[in-house]
Amino acid sequence: MTLEALRCVSPVVRPVASGAVLFFLASFCASAQSSSTDQSQTLSGYGEPASLETGDSVTEDLWIDNHRVDGLFTFPRLQKFFAPWFDWKKRINNKYGLELGFSYQSLRQEVNRTLGEDKAAAARLQLQGAWTLVGRGTKNVGKLTFRLEERTTLGTTIPPTSLASQYGGIAPSGGFSDFGFAFTELAWRQALAEGRLRFVIGKISALSWYNGHALSSSLRGFQNLALQSSLTKPSPGRGIGGGVAYEFTPHFGVVAGIHDANATTAGNPFDTIGEKEFYQSIEFRYWPTTPDRRRWDVVRLQFWHQDALAAKGVPAGKGVTFLASRLYHDKWFPFFIAGHSDGNASLMKTDVTAGLGIAIDTEHRVASDVIGLGVSWGDPSNPALRNQITTEAFYRFTLVQNFVITPSIQWVKDPAATTAFDDVLTAGIRVRVTF
Structure with a gap:
């Protein structure tokens, strides 16, 4: 399996490369090498993004979703039917510099032990885009990015973001909420100095910027937030x-x-x-290999501070996180995360996480399936809670082009907020369609 195959990751793909939730610099650095994408392997000809973010960011989603990836089953007539749609998106981009992406994703989870609800399900419908208004064809591009979302439960009382609390867990078991309709991003991204200097301003995410790895995305990788990044740092919502x-x-x-x-x-x-x-942060990054591998081969050291939140009664806090990940032989992707805080502003005081992504070669396919395995230990900031161990395993595969399925299983040892259970199992199924 080649590195290029790993880069053909879409939420509809199964990559060990599935697009990292590495804050906005990983992609900015990837853009510095101006790698090109084989147009025959894309649906609408979108190139690799010259932006600050990756993972669940708008620009990375557009690039990843644009890859042509064969599924377990192929339907040439169906692909031919949708071809004019992708051709239209390509013409819009070529003429106006506007990239568009649409997606639907859902997650259903059930637990074997509970203090209340035993199942949760939610869906996310997204429209997102990146409009290059400055510097088209150069490294010093300026883009307006946007995302509109509709999130809702699917036949259950609660969404997956609330399921862990039903069995006393304090690390959310899934990244799918039910806030309804919202404009979740509107931002300007600008590159200067031939792409070496970049900035972003607007309504943006603070979560995926720091201490993330290539399987951190709730849409592509691990579901449990304890396996995505350190929970010793705060988690404000998308805002200015x-x-x-x-x-x-x-x-x-x-x-x-x-x-x-x-x-x-x-x-x-x-x-x-x-x-x-x-919430303020500075993160230092070291890339041990070549620019085209920065999404996976990276060492990160983050220092953060959050002001006291008067209305919420949360005192000021500070902490440090560390992450190291590496892609070996375009197949094995181990990662390690650790964090420590003063415990005033975050869920965990100390946590340690380790995981492995494994690309599984498949015959007659553009990319391979991926298995994800991870385990995390956390010491909660609240001294009344007990230490919690969280594990997750998932298998990701493309059923047909632009349609990916990810079954998963989570095992939580000693849920932090209760002594009623010694362990809990959570089974989940996630689907994603992109167009």
Whole structure:
């Protein structure tokens, strides 16, 4: 299996490369090498993004979803039927510099032991785009990015983000909520100095920017948030914020950002920014190999501070996180995460996580399936809670082009918020369709 095959990851794919939730610099650095995408392997001809974010970011989603990936079953007539749609998107981009992406994804989970609800399901419908208005054809591009979402439960009382609390777990078992309709992103991204300096400002995410790896995405990789990044850092919603990134050398870069600490993803960002309470972060990054592998081969060291949140009664807090990941032989993807905080502003005081992604070769397919295995130990900030161990395993495969299925199983040892159970199993199934 080749590195190029691993890069053909879409939410509809199964990559060990599935697009990392590496804050906005990973992609900014990838753009510095201006890698090209084989047009015969794309649906609408979108190139690799020259942006600050990856993972669940708009620009990375558009690029990943655009890859042509064969599924377990192929229906040439169906693909021919949808071809004019992708050709139209290509013409719009060529003429106006506007890339568009649509997707539908759902997650259903059930637990074997509970204090309340035993199942949860939710769906996410997304429309997103990136409009290049400055510097088309150069490295110093300026883009307006946007995302509209509709999130709702599917026949259950609660969404997956609330299921863990039903058995005393404190790490959410799934990244699917039910806030309804919301404009979850509207931001400007600008590259300068031939792509080495980048900044972003607007309504953006603070979660996926720091301490993420290539299987952190709730849409592509692990579901449980304990396996995505350290829970010793705060988790404000999408709100007003900004960041700047600079690549000093091909192997070293720095990312710094400031975000509204009171932001709620579905809320009006101007309702909370007036509190002037912020989450600030600086992350140092080292890339040991070549620029085209920065999504996977990276070492990150983050320092953060959050102001006291007066209305919520949360004192000021600070902490540090560490992450190291590496892709070996385009197949094996081990990662390690650790974090520590003063316990004032985050879910965990200390946690340690290790995992492995394995690309499984498949015959007559553009990319391979992926198996994900991970385990996390966490010491909660609340001293009244017990230490919790969280594990997850998933298998991701494309059934047909643009349709991916991911069954998963989670095992939680000693749920932190209760002594009623010694362990709990959570079974899940996630589907994603892109067009």
